Amino acid sequence: MLAFPPRSPVKMSLLLVASLPVMVIATVRYGTKLLGFCRNLLTQAMNLTRVAVSVNKTHAFVFSNCTHGQAYSVLETFHLYNNTYSSLCIGQVKGDFLDEVVSRVAPRVVLELGMHCGYSSVRILRLLGPAGRLLTVEKDPETADKGEEIILVAGFKHPQFQVLACASAEAIAGLRTHLSDGQGLDLVLMDHSAEQYLPDLLALERSGALSPGCVLLVNHILGPEGRPFLEHVQARPQRYTQRRQLEGMMELTWNGPSELH
Secondary structure, three states: OOOOOOOOOHHHHHHHHHHHHHHHHHHHHHOOHHHHHHHHHHHHHHHHHHHHHHHHHHHHHHHHHOOOOOOHHHHHHHHHHHOOOOOOOOOOHHHHHHHHHHHHHHOOEEEEEEEOOOOHHHHHOOOOOOOEEEEEEEEHHHHHHHHHHHHOOOOOOOOEEEEEEEOOOHHHHHHHHHHHOOEEEEEEOOOOOOOHHHHHHHHHHHHHEEEEEEEEEEEOOHHHHHHHHHHHHHHHOOOOEEEEEOEEEEEEEOOOOOOOO
């Protein structure tokens, strides 16, 4: 079987947009149901394009304007960019929240789902102890490459972090290959697709990779896509303790695998 390289979001978007005339003809012939389907496809295409453009512009600005080898300069350059343009990074307010959690938890192993441009990765890495390690997941290979480059520009080395360029479900399924015997996750940052939060949480529960007392930081949790996740954790107070919420980022603690089903 032939293995084709993954297409970038921009290429996929252009392919969908190029097929617009065919979609219009098919819609005229087959009616409104197909129209709704085509509209969803085009919306996804435009969203993918905006994400890819945002990542490319953010990366180019930070790479060109920061002082290489200095994590503080990398973060300040992100902030400078965010003062004028929108980007996918969590920003300074939520970043300070993340800093406080990392400093308090002092994790040995952190899992980040949704690396984007590498902003949160840099914030986490600069606060980890000598034995700390970050596993960061980004499903788009081009975005993963750019985020990894920013992490390296900030002065961190590969023994301190590992980038997994794959879907979150695939990364979670293979977590045990990245953990030592008896080692678990002490902190999980979810900042990828909110509709994927609950499936990924369930997979983490089943994997046994969550250490007792593991802290979960979940971004964009208050929208409709995050409701299934919230309902799941709120229905299981013995398993999860809700801590704080700041601008849609929620902190929870995993208490252990009681009544797993």
